[in-house]
Amino acid sequence: MSPQQAVAAVVVLAAGQGTRMRSATPKVLHELGGRSMLGHVLAAAAPLGAGTTLVVVGSGRETVEQHLAAVAPGARTVLQEQQLGSGHAARVAVDAVPDLEGPVLVVNGDAPLLTAGTLESLVAAHTAAGSVFTVLTAEVDDPTGLGRIVRDGRGAPRAIVEERDATAEQRALREVNAGVYVADAGTLRRVLAGLATDNAQGEQYLTDALAPLVDGGAPVAAVRAADPTDVLGCNDRVELAARRRTLNDRVLDALMRAGVTVVDPATTWVDVTVDVAPDALLEPGVQLRGTTAVAAGAVVGPDTTLTDCTVEEGARVVRSHCEGAVVGPRASVGPFSYLRPGTRLAAGTKVGAFVETKNVQVGEGSKVPHLSYVGDATIGRGANIGAATVFVNYDGVAKHHTTIGDEVRVGSDTMLVAPVTVGDGAYTAAGSVITQDVPPGAMGVARARQRNVAGWVRRRRPGTAAARAAEAAGHEGAEAADTGADASE
Ligand code: UD1
Ligand code: CA
Numbered sequence: 001m002s003p004q005q006a007v008a009a010v011v012v013l014a015a016g017q018g019t020r021m022r023s024a025t026p027k028v029l030h031e032l033g034g035r036s037m038l039g040h041v042l043a044a045a046a047p048l049g050a051g052t053t054l055v056v057v058g059s060g061r062e063t064v065e066q067h068l069a070a071v072a073p074g075a076r077t078v079l080q081e082q083q084l085g086s087g088h089a090a091r092v093a094v095d096a097v098p099d100l101e102g103p104v105l106v107v108n109g110d111a112p113l114l115t116a117g118t119l120e121s122l123v124a125a126h127t128a129a130g131s132v133f134t135v136l137t138a139e140v141d142d143p144t145g146l147g148r149i150v151r152d153g154r155g156a157p158r159a160i161v162e163e164r165d166a167t168a169e170q171r172a173l174r175e176v177n178a179g180v181y182v183a184d185a186g187t188l189r190r191v192l193a194g195l196a197t198d199n200a201q202g203e204q205y206l207t208d209a210l211a212p213l214v215d216g217g218a219p220v221a222a223v224r225a226a227d228p229t230d231v232l233g234c235n236d237r238v239e240l241a242a243r244r245r246t247l248n249d250r251v252l253d254a255l256m257r258a259g260v261t262v263v264d265p266a267t268t269w270v271d272v273t274v275d276v277a278p279d280a281l282l283e284p285g286v287q288l289r290g291t292t293a294v295a296a297g298a299v300v301g302p303d304t305t306l307t308d309c310t311v312e313e314g315a316r317v318v319r320s321h322c323e324g325a326v327v328g329p330r331a332s333v334g335p336f337s338y339l340r341p342g343t344r345l346a347a348g349t350k351v352g353a354f355v356e357t358k359n360v361q362v363g364e365g366s367k368v369p370h371l372s373y374v375g376d377a378t379i380g381r382g383a384n385i386g387a388a389t390v391f392v393n394y395d396g397v398a399k400h401h402t403t404i405g406d407e408v409r410v411g412s413d414t415m416l417v418a419p420v421t422v423g424d425g426a427y428t429a430a431g432s433v434i435t436q437d438v439p440p441g442a443m444g445v446a447r448a449r450q451r452n453v454a455g456w457v458r459r460r461r462p463g464t465a466a467a468r469a470a471e472a473a474g475h476e477g478a479e480a481a482d483t484g485a486d487a488s489e
Contacts, residue, residue: 001102006048006123008102008185011093012041013206014109015058015080020236026060028109029067030234032244033251034271034289037234038064040112040247042072043272045105047116048123052097055109056080056089085203086179091192100185103127106206108179110234112243118230119180122223126182131221133187133213135160136180138228145235147177147207149222157222158214160207164200175224177207178231187218247272263301280311295329304334312347325357328364346381360391363406376418377402386412386430393418405440 001008018027028038035043042053053072057064058080068075078096080089090106103126105119118136126134135157137149143163148170150159160177161170191212195204213220225231234243251272252265259278262268267284270276275293282288283301290308294300297314307323315327318334324341327333331349342359345351349362352369360374363381368374370387376399377391383404391402392415402416405424410416415433422428423440431447438444457470 001051002049004049005051006103006120007050007105007182009052009054009097009100009104010042010045010048010050011090011104011106012038012045012053012055012075012109013086013089013093013106013179014038014064015056015061015083015089016086016110017059017083018110018235021240022237026064027234029060029063030240032112032240033247034273035112036067036071037112038067038109039071040272041107041109041114042075044114044116044119045107048105048119050105052076052100054078054093054096056093058083058089085195085197085201086206087192087195087204087208090188090206091195091204094185094189094192102185103182104185104188106181106183106188108233111179111231112234113230113232113246114180115227115230118225118227121226122180123182125221125223129219129221131182131219132184133191133210133218134182134221134223135210136178136225136231137175137222138178138225138231139175140228141174143171143174143176146233147179148173149175149177151175151222156214157210157220159211162199162201162205162207175222176231178225179233180231181206181209183209187213268301298327308341309339376400377404377416379404380406380408380424382406383408383410385410386414388413389416390414391416391418 014028016027021027021030029036053075055068055075055077057077061079065077068077078093080092094100103123122134122136145163147160147162148166149157150161150170152158163171191209195208197204199205210220229246232243234240248269251270252262252268255276256262260276261281263282264284268282269287271289273291274288277294277296279296280294281299285303286301287305292306292309294311295313298311299316300311303319304317305321309322310326311317312327312329314330316332317327320334320337322339325339325343326345328345328349329347331345333339333351336353337351338356340358343357344361346362346364348365350367350369351357354371355368356373358375360377362379365381366379366383368385372385372389374391376393389410393399400418402418403421405422405426407425408422409427411428411430411432413431414428417433417435420434420437422438425441426438427443428434428438429443429445429447432444433446434444457467461467
């Protein structure tokens with residue numbers, strides 16, 4: 001153990017099945033606030049700087065191992081073949097590292113609200129007391145289902161009693177076991193080896209480690225958490241929803257105190273991994289997920305979901321769904337836009353209603369205001385993409401790129417069949433199907449000429465409201481030649 005390490009090892013108990021979740025997903029992998037429960041526990045323990053992090057896996061071990069490889073590659077897994085109880089799980093872990101010495105943090109994998117501060121104070125209290133086994137506790141209003149802390153007449157911890165094994169008098173105690181312990185490695189190894197299974201569940205309880213140590217006269221301690229919400233576990237989906245709400249409240253409180261306006265905390269959900277700068281404004285119904293970052297002066301919402309997005313200074317994203325997109329300074333997105341991964345909107349751009357974008361760079365000041373699909377494209381500066389334009393990027397087999405130059409005007413309802421380039425300053429005529437490059441400054445026209453068949457309504461729709469309207473307009477009998485003039489030329 002090096003001097004900057006608060007503990008020699010962290011052991012996370014994560015082998016239990018989590019029956020009460022009624023889920024095919026292992027309990028500790030259920031998510032809240034952008035991380036798995038296990039991820040939250042590991043994040044809280046990380047600042048302790050332990051040289052070794054062990055995660056005891058069992059139920060759903062392959063899934064848990066895959067998850068750990070992604071989120072905590074430094075953690076080592078230890079297999080508990082049979083789930084014989086939390087004491088047995090801790091024993092499997094310490095036995096896996098026979099030369100482990102010094103203080104070890106043992107923590108339940110289903111305690112997602114734990115904070116680094118709470119763990120650091122627990123370790124500090126353990127060290128200051130010269131204890132060999134210290135348990136974190138909390139005073140709660142409703143202790144139902146939790147282990148109770150039994151203290152002697154002088155207030156020293158005497159035992160931890162599981163609810164199922166508790167007397168009526170013990171059940172009335174409101175100080176509970178958080179499922180977080182610091183123990184000397186050697187002591188832990190010895191006491192866990194002697195655990196019995198004479199309890200209501202026939203399991204080896206980690207909580208049964210305390211009483212024999214007290215009996216043997218070893219120094220033990222029970223330390224109350226400053227904030228009882230830190231220690232709340234999560235055994236079913238009702239508790240998961242409650243923990244998620246608490247976590248979200250913490251995130252939003254911290255943002256508001258740092259200068260972010262959150263109009264409606266009840267409907268705003270922000271992952272712990274998100275960054276929001278002071279003077280950003282979150283309207284009601286906003287979800288910010290993953291690596292999303294929102295800069296100062298940006299306005300997000302109402303009713304907007306951003307996953308792994310960057311929203312730069314002064315930008316606005318209204319009623320939109322965005323993933324993996326960068327919204328540049330003062331850009332405007334929405335209402336009802338769908339930005340998909342690889343969307344890069346430069347400063348002052350606009351993406352409007354019912355526009356979907358994917359893998360596209362939109363240059364400074366360019367606009368895609370209405371009803372368009374823009375995929376696999378580069379758009380220059382100051383361009384305008386007319387309503388209902390489609391970047392036809394897929395030929396059924398492969399995706400192709402479209403390049404639009406600076407100051408281009410793409411007419412409404414243009415199909416840009418990729419690969420294709422529209423040069424700087426060029427136009428396309430509304431309704432065109434552009435399959436060939438349009439040189440700079442040219443007008444690309446690719447549509448049938450219009451023909452007007454004079455008197456058609458009088459002949460083919462006599463007696464209709466249209467015919468009467470035409471008659472009133474004085475054109476009912478006009479026999480002028482059909483016209484083929486094209487207004488765009
Ligand atoms: C446990 C404590 C209880 C405490 C509560 C706090 C015990 C016996 N009881 O109860 O005193 O108040 O946490 O939330 O420890 N696990 C394994 N292998 C096993 C069994 C469990 O790895 O064989 C893991 C679980 O995945 C879980 C942790 O140990 O992360 C605790 O197990 P759980 O069944 O959730 O215990 P609780 O009944 O909540
Ligand atoms: Ca539990």
